[in-house]
Amino acid sequence: MAMSLGFHIIFAAIGIALPVMMLAAEWRWMRTGDETALALAQRWAKGSAILFAVGAVSGTVLSFELGLLWPEFMAWAGPIIGLPFSLEGFAFFTEAIFLGIYLYGWHRVSPRAHFAAGIVVAVSGAASAVFVVTINAWMNTPTGFRLVDGQPVDIDPIAAMFNPSALQQVIHMLLAAYAATGLAVAGVHARLLLKDGTNVFHRRAFTIAFTVGAVAAVLQPVSGDLITRAVARNQPVKLAAAEAHFHTAAAAPFRLGGWPDVDTQTVPYALEIPAGLSLLLFYDPDAVVTGLDAVPRDEWPPVLIVHLAFQLMVACGLAMAAVSLWGAWRWWRRGAVWGSRAFLRTVAAVTPLGFVAIEAGWVVTEVGRQPWIISGVMRTAEAVTPMPGLIVPFITFTTLYLVLAGVVVVALRRHVAATPGADRRDERRTGRADA
Amino acid sequence: MPTLETILAGVIVVSLMWYVLTGGADFGVGIWHLTARGPHAARQRRLIADAIGPIWEANHVWLIIAVTVLFTAFPRAFAAITTTLHIPLTLMLIGIVLRGSSFALSSHAVDRGETSRAQPVFAASSLITPLWLGVTIGTLASGRMGGGAASFREGFVDPWSAPFPFAVGALTIALFAYLAAVYLTLEAREDDLRADFRRRALIAWVVFALMAWGVFEWAATGAPVIRERFHLFWWGRPLVIGAAALSLGALAALWTRHYRLARVCAAGQAAVVVGGWALAQFPYLVVPNLTVTNAAAPATTLRLLLAVLVIGGVILFPALYYLYRIFKGGVIMGKPGQRPSSSDHRTG
Ligand code: HDD
Numbered sequence: 008m009a010m011s012l013g014f015h016i017i018f019a020a021i022g023i024a025l026p027v028m029m030l031a032a033e034w035r036w037m038r039t040g041d042e043t044a045l046a047l048a049q050r051w052a053k054g055s056a057i058l059f060a061v062g063a064v065s066g067t068v069l070s071f072e073l074g075l076l077w078p079e080f081m082a083w084a085g086p087i088i089g090l091p092f093s094l095e096g097f098a099f100f101t102e103a104i105f106l107g108i109y110l111y112g113w114h115r116v117s118p119r120a121h122f123a124a125g126i127v128v129a130v131s132g133a134a135s136a137v138f139v140v141t142i143n144a145w146m147n148t149p150t151g152f153r154l155v156d157g158q159p160v161d162i163d164p165i166a167a168m169f170n171p172s173a174l175q176q177v178i179h180m181l182l183a184a185y186a187a188t189g190l191a192v193a194g195v196h197a198r199l200l201l202k203d204g205t206n207v208f209h210r211r212a213f214t215i216a217f218t219v220g221a222v223a224a225v226l227q228p229v230s231g232d233l234i235t236r237a238v239a240r241n242q243p244v245k246l247a248a249a250e251a252h253f254h255t256a257a258a259a260p261f262r263l264g265g266w267p268d269v270d271t272q273t274v275p276y277a278l279e280i281p282a283g284l285s286l287l288l289f290y291d292p293d294a295v296v297t298g299l300d301a302v303p304r305d306e307w308p309p310v311l312i313v314h315l316a317f318q319l320m321v322a323c324g325l326a327m328a329a330v331s332l333w334g335a336w337r338w339w340r341r342g343a344v345w346g347s348r349a350f351l352r353t354v355a356a357v358t359p360l361g362f363v364a365i366e367a368g369w370v371v372t373e374v375g376r377q378p379w380i381i382s383g384v385m386r387t388a389e390a391v392t393p394m395p396g397l398i399v400p401f402i403t404f405t406t407l408y409l410v411l412a413g414v415v416v417v418a419l420r421r422h423v424a425a426t427p428g429a430d431r432r433d434e435r436r437t438g439r440a441d442a
Numbered sequence: 443m444p445t446l447e448t449i450l451a452g453v454i455v456v457s458l459m460w461y462v463l464t465g466g467a468d469f470g471v472g473i474w475h476l477t478a479r480g481p482h483a484a485r486q487r488r489l490i491a492d493a494i495g496p497i498w499e500a501n502h503v504w505l506i507i508a509v510t511v512l513f514t515a516f517p518r519a520f521a522a523i524t525t526t527l528h529i530p531l532t533l534m535l536i537g538i539v540l541r542g543s544s545f546a547l548s549s550h551a552v553d554r555g556e557t558s559r560a561q562p563v564f565a566a567s568s569l570i571t572p573l574w575l576g577v578t579i580g581t582l583a584s585g586r587m588g589g590g591a592a593s594f595r596e597g598f599v600d601p602w603s604a605p606f607p608f609a610v611g612a613l614t615i616a617l618f619a620y621l622a623a624v625y626l627t628l629e630a631r632e633d634d635l636r637a638d639f640r641r642r643a644l645i646a647w648v649v650f651a652l653m654a655w656g657v658f659e660w661a662a663t664g665a666p667v668i669r670e671r672f673h674l675f676w677w678g679r680p681l682v683i684g685a686a687a688l689s690l691g692a693l694a695a696l697w698t699r700h701y702r703l704a705r706v707c708a709a710g711q712a713a714v715v716v717g718g719w720a721l722a723q724f725p726y727l728v729v730p731n732l733t734v735t736n737a738a739a740p741a742t743t744l745r746l747l748l749a750v751l752v753i754g755g756v757i758l759f760p761a762l763y764y765l766y767r768i769f770k771g772g773v774i775m776g777k778p779g780q781r782p783s784s785s786d787h788r789t790g
Pocket residue numbers: 140147172175176177179180182183184186187227228230231232234235238245320321323324325327361362364365366367368369370371372373375
């Protein structure tokens with residue numbers, strides 16, 4: 008399951024953000040008649056289509072997999088969280104319909120209707136993320152039911168959707184999708200610009216992708232701060248694991264790096280900022296921060312993994328925000344973001360960071376919740392399918408996702424390789440007009 | 443006034459019906475892809491690709507809707523089905539993944555010339571998915587899911603590894619191929635291609651009709667609970683007669699080259715088959731233990747789910763109509779020349 012989601016989240020993030028970039032390009036074409044922007048919009052639309060087809064397949068697999076691997080979880084939680092799943096289904100459906108219109112409708116509907124179809128694609132892509140993340144947030148902070156003899160009664164699916172973690176997680180996930188995809192696409196085009204600095208197509212692509220990514224990447228640490236404080240309030244154990252904070256204490260230090268050791272309950276090799284954690288979380292250097300010792304030892308998540316993943320996410324986030332600010336400064340001083348080779352090289356270097364941060368962030372969320380599948384209510388071990396030999400489905404699904412990942416890589420590589428960069432030079436040589 | 447549970451079970455059946463009529467035809471098309479040969483092979487394949495492109499994803503979402511409604515409204519049934527039928531469902535998913543992969547590779551490829559490598563995969567997946575979908579349905583109907591699971595074999599293999607579920611699987615393959623061939627007679631614009639697919643549709647008709655009859659008879663021992671309801675209830679006879687009439691109608695229409703009528707009859711026939719199975723199985727979700735009543739979620743959930751479905755439907759159906767009008771208007775409603783050609787979205 009974790010494997011499948013780890014793959015799915017990548018398709019999903021791109022599926023959320025790419026339509027926005029494609030719309031930005033189409034918008035530019037509609038305003039200025041810029042043919043390069045049109046070519047770009049069409050290229051990105053195709054990219055969205057590949058991702059969507061694969062996203063649809065991986066999503067179908069997921070919806071069955073929930074039952075194949077976690078039947079008890081679904082039987083228990085289905086009535087409570089099924090609603091956002093159904094809403095998600097409709098969001099996908101809408102997205103599928105309008106993506107069809109967008110992709111194949113360049114000549115069949117008016118430019119305005121076409122653009123509007125694109126907007127529906129972008130909005131419904133984001134909506135599906137909103138719905139599904141509320142489900143995950145519910146697993147973190149379950150609300151909307153009462154427990155009687157281990158069974159949920161007085162179910163209120165709406166209250167479950169609006170659980171205390173939902174808003175922060177939704178904002179954080181959407182920003183993550185835009186930041187990661189925007190900067191990754193910008194990184195690909197930066198690499199191509201380093202090879203062929205005069206290529207108008209790549210300049211345009213770089214500018215749009217970088218803008219989308221940078222705006223989100225600058226906002227992400229702000230959102231990260233908010234979500235961290237929400238986690239401190241609602242899921243103190245997860246936060247304690249993320250910060251490797253073993254003992255409940257006032258004036259808790261902030262630890263940078265380190266290799267937590269659960270046996271000795273110490274964090275060797277960490278750089279400690281005295282009272283830093285209390286200050287960051289509660290704006291008060293003397294505030295008490297709950298440590299892992301607040302719960303029995305068998306309810307601790309794997310501290311090492313959560314701590315490292317958290318640090319990795321934050322480091323990526325800060326690096327991405329810094330690059331984004333550099334770009335903003337260049338744009339402000341020079342009027343264009345591309346141009347400097349050092350800058351292009353840096354953007355090329357941060358290409359994967361957003362996706363690394365997304366994976367790391369999900370590890371924080373999911374591993375940090377262990378041993379619970381639903382915080383405080385159901386343990387992961389109780390939810391698993393009774394079928395023996397689980398290694399077989401594990402290998403099967405991993406293989407399936409490797410196939411899908413391979414498909415995406417092959418299709419996108421072909422796609423990038425065929426960018427008008429290459430044709431353009433040919434056309435210049437043969438003197439043909441741009442298509 | 444039907445109960446909430448009944449309405450939601452109905453939604454699942456209708457979604458499955460749509461999945462058979464659209465997604466099913468898509469797999470069927472894959473089967474014909476496999477058999478495309480002779481001088482027209484390349485054009486046959488091109489026709490197939492053009493017919494699927496714009497509506498592919500939308501076709502496949504029906505299955506997702508059916509699944510989400512199932513686990514929201516009938517969580518116990520979902521858990522039971524996914525636990526016991528773990529193996530066939532996983533095999534079906536493998537087919538779906540392969541189908542989607544080959545679609546993503548070939549349909550959205552920048553250069554169509556590169557697509558041929560994905561074709562065997564496309565074709566193979568078109569057989570795998572319907573087979574295992576049918577096995578799953580056949581098992582649900584058979585009443586073999588009642589027993590406790592003493593061992594791995596008894597719990598996870600025996601329920602479905604019987605001849606009857608596989609017969610239903612084979613029937614599903616035949617149905618999908620039949621639907622696809624009938625649809626393609628209408629999609630084709632050139633007469634020779636149309637004649638190719640007419641011939642195939644006629645062959646598929648014969649195969650499907652024989653198999654449908656055979657499986658129906660076999661159900662007397664293979665799925666006795668369901669089969670006897672065709673005798674017990676008033677709707678049993680009209681349903682069988684209706685299916686037969688539509689089937690003969692499709693045959694006559696194909697014979698006399700009334701392709702639009704053939705399509706309507708064939709689709710109606712498929713809908714009656716799915717609907718008849720559902721009606722005969724009602725109120726069981728899993729024969730013989732789980733019914734729409736004892737597996738249902740609490741009423742609050744059911745009410746909200748229904749509200750979501752209604753609102754979603756109000757948004758979705760006009761949108762879906764718009765999609766079909768844009769791309770399939772020419773085919774379905776008889777307006778001329780409104781078909782996307784494969785070069786369309788490339789040059790823009
Ligand atoms: C581009 C990706 C990205 C970046 C740059 C960041 N994050 Fe993040 N983070 C995610 C992507 C992400 C995520 C993958 O999207 C998660 C997983 C679950 C979720 O809702 O968002 C997440 C979860 C997540 C959680 C756990 C929430 C929970 O379990 O309820 C915390 C505490 C933070 N983040 C904090 C931060 C901080 C302080 C950052 C500082 C810069 C930061 N994130 C940057």
